[in-house]
Amino acid sequence: MIIFDKVSKVYPNGVKGLDNVSLKIEQGEFVGIIGLSGAGKSTLIRSINRMHDITDGSLSVDGVDVESLKGKQLRSFRRQIGMIFQSFNLVTRTTVIKNVLTSFVPDLPFWRVLFGVFPKEMKIKSLEALDNMGILDKAYMRCDQLSGGQMQRVALARTLAQNPKIILADEPVAALDPVTARQVMDDFKKINKEMNISVLINIHHVDLALEYVDRIIGIKAGKIVYDGKASEIDNEILKEIYGGDLDKVGSSEDLLKRE
16 A cells, blocks of 8 residues: 655755645555646656655555665665656666566676676566567567557656566556557556556556546646545546646646546
């Protein structure tokens, strides 16, 4: 369980990323986080794995006070949380399998990392993760030969190889065409439902969020203005989240048909 208790985040320039946020997210939930650019979506998910430190309040994951972790404890904690980015964060000039194997680097002695010598069991886990993502046949291709959707699947396989309890995704389909975006969202849904991994997605395309996730968290100026079932979202709620202007909503034309 992830618990935000009156959490605030104020950046050095005085901007509030989060403003008195209180949330509980159960293990196995599929959550979409929506709102305008700068509303606090990325700050919310990046505070969970301490990419951003909070300013006030408390944040815990499975009973562990995240802000209290340091050094080895923090590194070990982060191993339980996968992170997916819009830009994939792959080494494109090397092979798919080598990219997935990088998930094990924190567990290896320096000499193995230096010479790229990975134990057999780590190679097997990496191949199994690629198989789960349907791209086992791409294992020995260079990443720069893949499509955007395939590269995002490699990033997902790399995350799965570390056996996470939680996956945080920061605009994971923003750089993809509509068809590929849905394929990647299918992958997230499969991971969530079949592996009981909590998935939190910061997503601009609200139509995709409503189609795939179970719960929507709407953020406006660092405050939670909606927290509930995706099936209960309507245009009045969206207007509250987006300041009354549905033109700022991804695929707003589709949403307007729900009136």
